[in-house]
Amino acid sequence: MTLMENIANGSIEPILKGRGLVKRYGKVTALDHCDFDLYPGEILAVIGDNGAGKSSLIKAVSGAVVPDEGDVFLEGKPVHFTSPIDARKEGIETVYQTLAMSPALSIADNMFMGREIRKPGFRGKWLRQLDRPKMEQIARDKLSELGLMTIQNINQAVETLSGGQRQGVAVARAAAFGSKVIILDEPTAALGVKESRRVLELILDVRSRGIPIILISHNMPHVFEVADRIHVHRLGKRLCVIDPKDYTMSDAVAFMTGAKEAPN
Amino acid sequence: MTLMENIANGSIEPILKGRGLVKRYGKVTALDHCDFDLYPGEILAVIGDNGAGKSSLIKAVSGAVVPDEGDVFLEGKPVHFTSPIDARKEGIETVYQTLAMSPALSIADNMFMGREIRKPGFRGKWLRQLDRPKMEQIARDKLSELGLMTIQNINQAVETLSGGQRQGVAVARAAAFGSKVIILDEPTAALGVKESRRVLELILDVRSRGIPIILISHNMPHVFEVADRIHVHRLGKRLCVIDPKDYTMSDAVAFMTGAKEAPN
Amino acid sequence: DGHAVTACLITKTDTNPFFVKMREGAEAAAAEAGITLRSFAGQVDGDHETQVAAIETCILDGASGILLTASDTSSIVGAVTQARDAGLLVIALDTPLNPIDAADATFATDNFLAGELIGQWAAATLGDDAANAKIAMLDLAVSQPTVGVLRDQGFLQGFGIDLGDPNKWGDETDPRIVGNDVTAGNEEGGRTAMENLLAVDPEINVVYTINEPAAAGAYEALRSIGRENDVLIVSVDGGCPGVQNIADGVIGATSQQYPLRMAALGIEAIAAFAEDGTLPENTPGKDFFDTGVALVTDQPVDGVESISVAEGTELCWG
Amino acid sequence: MSGNADDYEAAIKPSAADEVASFSERKGFLARLQHALHVNPALVPLFVLVVSICLFALLLGSRFLSPFALTLILQQVQIVGIVAAAQSLVILTAGIDLSVGAIAVLSSVIMGQFTFRYGVPVEIAVALGLAFGTVVGSINGWLVAVMKLPPFIVTLGMWQIVLAANFLYSANETIRAQDIEENAPLLQFLGTTFKVGADADGRGGATFTFGVIAMVVIFAFLAYALKHTAWGRHIYAVGDDPDAAQLSGVNVKRTLISVYAVTGFICAIAGWALIGRIGSVSPTSGQLLNIESITAVVIGGISLFGGRGSIMGPLFGALIVGVFTLGLRLAGADAQWTFLLIGALIIGAVAVDQWIRKVSA
Amino acid sequence: MSGNADDYEAAIKPSAADEVASFSERKGFLARLQHALHVNPALVPLFVLVVSICLFALLLGSRFLSPFALTLILQQVQIVGIVAAAQSLVILTAGIDLSVGAIAVLSSVIMGQFTFRYGVPVEIAVALGLAFGTVVGSINGWLVAVMKLPPFIVTLGMWQIVLAANFLYSANETIRAQDIEENAPLLQFLGTTFKVGADADGRGGATFTFGVIAMVVIFAFLAYALKHTAWGRHIYAVGDDPDAAQLSGVNVKRTLISVYAVTGFICAIAGWALIGRIGSVSPTSGQLLNIESITAVVIGGISLFGGRGSIMGPLFGALIVGVFTLGLRLAGADAQWTFLLIGALIIGAVAVDQWIRKVSA
């Protein structure tokens, strides 16, 4: 049975679910009673116009903003994230559109920000000393997996990296620590052809490890290449969810811009 | 005769030309004796990997940075721009990758930044009073031309606009004031499908008015759709210039990533 | 130069004409005695850390003696002891240390007495009306440095008001006091403080001020509401502009002190000490050498000794 | 279309009348007040000012709510107000000027000393004082704009330099009010008072001085310049994001230098007004003007990060502090308690401001 | 691949060993020095310090270059140094703390008054003083982190509040050195001196105090914490970009509150050291500590915009000011000239720093 069929007959439950989410910024309603479902093991693409509320949606489910109304469920249980730290503790890793890196700190520092590894024994427990060699080793490994071997020095400040390399570090961080869900908000927007390709490969690789992914992107060919299902977002709401095998890119663009009536 | 042939037989002169441009940032050499030519009436695309030095190149020819070595020629005459203001005075308008908008100011203020229109007569001359109604009218007209009619209020702060709308304002500003050359650095990176399309249409529209355009983009389909010539940038240098009618996107990507030897 | 005698002058600040005059006096006396003078000052009144650093510099510099107007009379004692242990003569000028014998000698005005004189003069000038006077107290700073407290309390004592704790101002309960406000010892502060107290009670008729600049500011405030002629302003210092202000009717009376004399005497004492180790002596009956204070006014009253404006002009700054 | 580009982009609805996200109304009086002020944040300090006046009026009655007391507040804040206007300009560019007070004082000393020490005609001495302030301001501006040094440091250094120069040059000598009145009344010009509604003896009633008028005029002038001239727009742009401003065609250096120069000039006017207020020329005045002016600016709602805020805010900010100071004194708080309560007020006023600005509320 | 996606992306060289842009060497001694310091900007203040010591050594000879004089500088800067260490933490988070001096002084007053007024055992009084500093710091932190008020305003208000409370509580009474020595020597503990290489009478030689040791230990401790603990990394992250730090998993509020609390605690230690230095407990001490500590921090190369700089810089910054002050005094400059030259030094030191940091150079 395909994923879509399994979903239709209710034989699998969403791993991450949002119901009736509302988020207002002053007068703007960025999320307007929006629903959302991510199923185990899938790549769910989220597409929509600029300002449709895609980033607001993933911020609401990842704890970066607290929704004004509505509920989020993780593996069926309601959760109330008040900060990204809460979501991370539950295994949800997010690469935000704005990247969320500290430019002056090193690659290793950034990868382990908020979950630093301490030295074993007395020095870690009482002196709270960081285990730099270990963190650097792990960081190096993760970046190599991504093919970012060109980064010469893991202790180099993030601000000395090119936009593409920075994106790579952010994605590697999420891939390394996300145990339940990985969320990527326009991970390839600033990237060149080569760099974008690497990120797509990484996404497929993560799925093959069984971890579901949410991918926000304006790049239709990329979306149709990797997504299992496509969540079309419009005016702060989920307009419809389509199977990329059943619809063309033209259909998707027509739905999302309002040129065509959405199915179901 | 085609543009390429005209160039080859030297029957037309570049309108904007760079020779041996060098720009170093600390230890990084962003431009390494780079040459550059833009011919009248053409759309010149500049493509290259992240960090190849594309933005540095257009900054060097538009006065945003002063090159460490090398010369820039406008219509055959050497020019020494020390600030974007100098280049603007010569009719060169640039949309930088970082957009260069003042978030707290209004759309109209931003469009006329540095070239405000003053009231006629005493109030303009002596009280130096701005002619707001006039500036607002012009701004509104320019945005409508771009199809950005949805912007309700020309006095709304730029920070209240979505990323796409902001891009639109920046492009409209350049299109409105560029009399000799318009330079666009990744104008569609953050844009949705619909918004990108509008920008491409605007680019074609500007060319039809006879104004040459430099377009930096990572989006190969867009580049091949609109460019007359493609400048391939690699490691701080111009690697080659190709005619999109003679090469495929695969060729271009292969040149720019170093997978294939460049022609000529 | 190792052979010449060096002396240090350390004042509270050097932004106050009083200390500028003191320095001029010291410079003149030093030039006469062939002594090298180094002068130091804190940045603001109360800045005793800079004074400690200055004392240390003098020790390091091999000076023979230090003339000191202490910003904090107790806190400085440690540094002074260190200097005396290092063989320097330390003379407190203007402000006695706490304890007073922490210095080798003290050449000072009695600030409490200075206040007392203007208090007595004001009370006597008002006569019977003193019983229902309305008094504004324009003090120095909320940190209540000692000079300010001594003069304020001296004035109240002289005026016949119960002091409460004599070590601080503002705790008196006498209804004749409309209020205390702070002036920073300058004209601007004097004017604002006066305005504030006038808003509390526009009928104020006696104004005590910490010094003459504050008095000049208070006068401007009174003048702007047309009351400059029915209010008695008293002050302390007797500087040349201050005495001139008495002649012009801005101030009723002031207690004059003599900074030039203090400094000159101090330099002479250091010169003597450097020559043969002689130590200066105190005024008989006092534990310091009193450089004197005189009430300057052109409206003398019975029972309070005073000198005229003409004499005051002659002696101003000492 | 060339090459193998897709045509999915053609699916865009051709004449889509773009819809915009819907609005939703919220309720509650406080929420509505907050919203109203949120929409017009420039009104927040005015609101705080009015509330504090009402508060003290309730507490103190006519002692506080008299024309005399209210105009007294104006007189007391005039110097801080003028300097705050200048400080606002600098803070709008994301800078800060710690040297304002020192410039004001040395300018006033120059006006006085040139008249009395060198016998220069008083008009020229005043002009020289104003020129001096402008020059020092320009040096600040040059160091910030061209040498790219942090404004805090430049003006901290300049503060010490100018203040020390002030004491060295003036030899700490005060020029007495009586001498000025006789020989150079122009120096006291901004202290000239006129009364409205005083009694026969000239007591009570509303009292204004030319200095107060000057303060109001300076604010009005700057409000005009910031809103209706290119220079003003450029100041906001530079404060918002100097790189963006530079790229979009603003001469950032010239704008910054001119801002610091104008600031120096206005500070020199404050120095002149100072002579009017205290009658005399005194080198020890104005020591706290930098902190006081920054306080007024921030209470007035201008962000220390630059580019945001209305110039009228600092006027209200200065008045708020003035109202509290006089109000507390009248209410019987002593000097030390007033000092303490003003500290609390500063935090409180900004907290209210922050509460009103809260975007998501 | 699905749909009509292109395959041009397949043209990417599969195992491209990515090349990097080439380097190019520049020449000239100055340029090379500039480059060397540019690579390691933390060394800049150390370099300025060494240059200024050499300068005064040349000018003043052994009067300046003696162990006694050089250790005297250490003693003179110890209080500012300790407070600058605390100030650095706050400035690294892009904040500023104007209340440091007031906290230090009131803490020392509390230590003294609890011992002498209430007869509390001196160990407990010291502990209470330290606790007091920590609590005030935490309140600052709470207002900044939770109420989201600007640090400048919060600590400006707190400065006034704490200072006024200090005067009110202490009743302006100094506790005399002699009394402390007799009854509660622990209060003077950090003033304990020991000499190295003094002559038979105990004169000359290098003189250290426990306060100087405390300063060095505090800097060493903070250097360790900033570099080798998660807390330190979080401080840099918060100062760099608080939103990014929040999104990448840093508890920004907790970090900020802890920074202000630690700052308050260190200031209280400075208050204790102050008792050691001046012998007595005096409520009028430390009035300029905020400006002096900020000066040291900025000369030490920490950016006022946060997130950048090394904690050792402020130690050198404080020493640079100390060297200049003592050097100028010994050279015979009077107080106002010293202030003027220190003002110029501040600008000059930062200009050198800026020149060295110039990226494109």
Ligand SMILES: Nc1ncnc2c1ncn2[C@@H]1O[C@H](COP(=O)(O)OP(=O)(O)OP(=O)(O)O)[C@@H](O)[C@H]1O
């Ligand atoms: N912090 C904020 N403050 C105010 N308005 C906001 C904020 N964040 C988002 N908005 C508004 O909410 C709406 C939805 O924004 P959002 O960023 O979620 O869109 P998006 O679908 O991610 O767009 P894009 O494709 O451009 O990233 C927009 O109108 C935006 O201006």
Ligand SMILES: Nc1ncnc2c1ncn2[C@@H]1O[C@H](COP(=O)(O)OP(=O)(O)OP(=O)(O)O)[C@@H](O)[C@H]1O
């Ligand atoms: N202001 C700067 N300071 C330091 N290095 C810089 C600066 N600007 C650019 N660089 C460096 O110069 C090189 C070229 O950068 P540039 O921005 O020109 O690349 P690009 O081709 O535009 O890349 P992208 O496609 O990511 O925009 C990069 O290595 C970059 O890190």
Ligand SMILES: O[C@@H]1[C@@H](O)[C@H](O)OC[C@H]1O
């Ligand atoms: O005596 C001095 C006084 O005249 C001055 O005004 O303040 C400081 C005092 O020591």
Ligand SMILES: [Mg+2]
């Ligand atoms: Mg988004």
Ligand SMILES: [Mg+2]
């Ligand atoms: Mg670029």
